[in-house]
Structures are given as C-alpha cells and as structure tokens.
Amino acid sequence: MMEIPYTVKPHPVTGVYNGKFGIWLFLASEVMLFGALFSAYVLLRVGADTWPRGSALLNVPLATLNTMLLITSSVTMVMSWASLKVNNFGKYRFYFASTIFLGLAFLVVKSFEYGAKFEHNHFPSTDTFYAIYFTLTGLHGLHVLGGILVNTYLLSTAKSMWNRDPEHMTNRIECAGLYWHFVDLVWIFLFPVLYLL
Amino acid sequence: MTQDEIKKHVRIYIAVFAALAALTVVTVAISYLHLPLPYAIAVALLVATIKGSLVASYFMHLISERAVIYGVLAFTLIFFAALLFIPMYTTFEGSF
Known part of the structure; x- marks a missing residue:
C-alpha cells in the first residue's frame, strides 16, 4: 500500500506538510460558510424595522460561561500539542482529554439554553431574530460536536500512533488544534453579535 | 523547535489565555453600560477582533507561518x- 506523502516533512512546493495545508484550505471554506451567514445576519438586521438587543432575550451569563469554556479548551488544546513537542505523552493525554471535556461542557450549557428557549415557545420559526440565532449557534454547535468526535477518535488511537510515528501524531494534533481554535474564533464573534448587541 | 523554545511558547499561551479571559469580561462589562448602538457595535467588534487576532496569531501560530x-x-x-x-x-x- 502506498503511503500518504509529506505527512511529516514539508512538501517542497508549499513548505508545509500536506495535512497542515489541507486543514488551512478547509478552514478557508469554513470562513466562507460562516461568512455567508454573518452576511445574512447583517442584511436581516439592517433591513428590519426593529431588532431586539440580544441581551434582552438571551441568557448572557450562560453565554459568558460558554465563552470561558471554549477559551479554556483552546488553551488546553495548544498545551496538548506543546506537550507532544517536548515528548510528554502523559501531559498530552491530560490536556487533550480536558479539551474534549470542555467541549462537551459547552454543549451541555448550550442545551440548557436551547431547552429554556423551547420551554418559552421560542423556536427558529418564531421570528427573524430567533431564526438567525438558532441557525448560527446550531451550525457552530455542530462544529463543536464534530471536533469532539474527531478528538475522541484521535485520543483513542493516540498511544499506538505515538509509539509508531510520534512526529506524524504531533502533526495530527496540530491540525486538530487548528480546527478547534477556528471553532473558538467563530464563537468569539458570535457571542457579542448575538448576545450583547 | 527546541525544548526551551516550547517552554517560552507555553508562557505566551498562558498570557494569551489571561488576556482572552480579561477581554471577555471587558466585553460583557461594556454591554452593561448601554452605549448607543453604533458605539456598542464598534467597541464589541473591536474587542472581538483583538481576541480573534490573539487566537489566530498565537494558538494557530499565524505569527510565524x-x-x-x-x-x-x-x-x-x-x-x-x-x-x-x-x-x-x-x-x-x-x-x-
């Protein structure tokens, strides 16, 4: 079986290993996906006769807690990569598992928030504000869930891969980290736009 | 990257984390000032842009890519x- 080339060494044309180049191209497409929805949000808001302040309808303390959870998970993610760089597999496992746990905590908080909205009969069909709120936060939540699933797979196969090819494993974690930080970055903009303004 | 360089990076990551947490508090605190909407939008987006730049520059290593x-x-x-x-x-x- 032919091995995938340049998973560790930089590609002579791009100067980076293929995985990193690939994940950046993927993130570029993600910018356009969320960009289209942000654009829709601006158009809806500017075109509306009245638009509610998010803080009047949404739970700001819960969203602040979620912001802190995601920021912390970004730090644990980058620390897990740094741990592999200094050959400390034990610390990597701790930080990476913490990242998964914090991502799950984010989704649990989000589910409480959604539950409260549904209890008060606020659905995507209620009005334009809730339509764009559920669309943006729902899509973001799916990205968090996707990240958790991939990270869980990477954690479950980490030991064998670390023993077989530690450099390749470190690069995989860097790519997973780039995705996770992007998800954090999207939330950094969603939080003020939806909840505070 | 040497082990010393990584240790230096770790110190930066912790400093960035502290900055992100502080800026989150600032964002929420400013929202309670009930500024006129154009100012509120400008300040909130400015703080979000600073936070986003910190994540992209240091956590995503864009500062040296x-x-x-x-x-x-x-x-x-x-x-x-x-x-x-x-x-x-x-x-x-x-x-x-």
Whole structure:
C-alpha cells in the first residue's frame, strides 16, 4: 500500500506538510460558510424595522460561561500539542482529554439554553431574530460536536500512533488544534453579535 | 523547535489565555453600560477582533507561518469581504 506523502516533512512546493495545508484550505471554506451567514445576519438586521438587543432575550451569563469554556479548551488544546513537542505523552493525554471535556461542557450549557428557549415557545420559526440565532449557534454547535468526535477518535488511537510515528501524531494534533481554535474564533464573534448587541 | 523554545511558547499561551479571559469580561462589562448602538457595535467588534487576532496569531501560530498559508488567507479575506459587502451594497444602494 502506498503511503500518504509529506505527512511529516514539508512538501517542497508549499513548505508545509500536506495535512497542515489541507486543514488551512478547509478552514478557508469554513470562513466562507460562516461568512455567508454573518452576511445574512447583517442584511436581516439592517433591513428590519426593529431588532431586539440580544441581551434582552438571551441568557448572557450562560453565554459568558460558554465563552470561558471554549477559551479554556483552546488553551488546553495548544498545551496538548506543546506537550507532544517536548515528548510528554502523559501531559498530552491530560490536556487533550480536558479539551474534549470542555467541549462537551459547552454543549451541555448550550442545551440548557436551547431547552429554556423551547420551554418559552421560542423556536427558529418564531421570528427573524430567533431564526438567525438558532441557525448560527446550531451550525457552530455542530462544529463543536464534530471536533469532539474527531478528538475522541484521535485520543483513542493516540498511544499506538505515538509509539509508531510520534512526529506524524504531533502533526495530527496540530491540525486538530487548528480546527478547534477556528471553532473558538467563530464563537468569539458570535457571542457579542448575538448576545450583547 | 527546541525544548526551551516550547517552554517560552507555553508562557505566551498562558498570557494569551489571561488576556482572552480579561477581554471577555471587558466585553460583557461594556454591554452593561448601554452605549448607543453604533458605539456598542464598534467597541464589541473591536474587542472581538483583538481576541480573534490573539487566537489566530498565537494558538494557530499565524505569527510565524509559511508564505503559502498567508496566501491562502489573503484570498479568503478578499472573498470574505466581497461576500459581506457586495450583498449589502446591492441591497441598500439607494440608502448610501
């Protein structure tokens, strides 16, 4: 079986290993996906006769807690990569598992928030504000869930891969980290736009 | 990257984390000042941009990345700006 080339060494044309180049191209497409929805949000808001302040309808303390959870998970993610760089597999496992746990905590908080909205009969069909709120936060939540699933797979196969090819494993974690930080970055903009303004 | 360099990076990551947490508190605190909407939008987006830049620069290592990645991002930013502003311009052409 032919091995995938340049998973560790930089590609002579791009100067980076293929995985990193690939994940950046993927993130570029993600910018356009969320960009289209942000654009829709601006158009809806500017075109509306009245638009509610998010803080009047949404739970700001819960969203602040979620912001802190995601920021912390970004730090644990980058620390897990740094741990592999200094050959400390034990610390990597701790930080990476913490990242998964914090991502799950984010989704649990989000589910409480959604539950409260549904209890008060606020659905995507209620009005334009809730339509764009559920669309943006729902899509973001799916990205968090996707990240958790991939990270869980990477954690479950980490030991064998670390023993077989530690450099390749470190690069995989860097790519997973780039995705996770992007998800954090999207939330950094969603939080003020939806909840505070 | 040497072990000493990684240790230096770790110190930076912790400093960035502290800055992100502090800026989150600042964002929420400013929202309680109930500024007029244009000012509130400007301040909130400014703080979010600073936070986003910190994440991208340090956690995503964009501060010391290869030219090809900057090239991909430059194209992305151009298309993102077009995606954001062309619909606005065409929709509200009469209002500008």
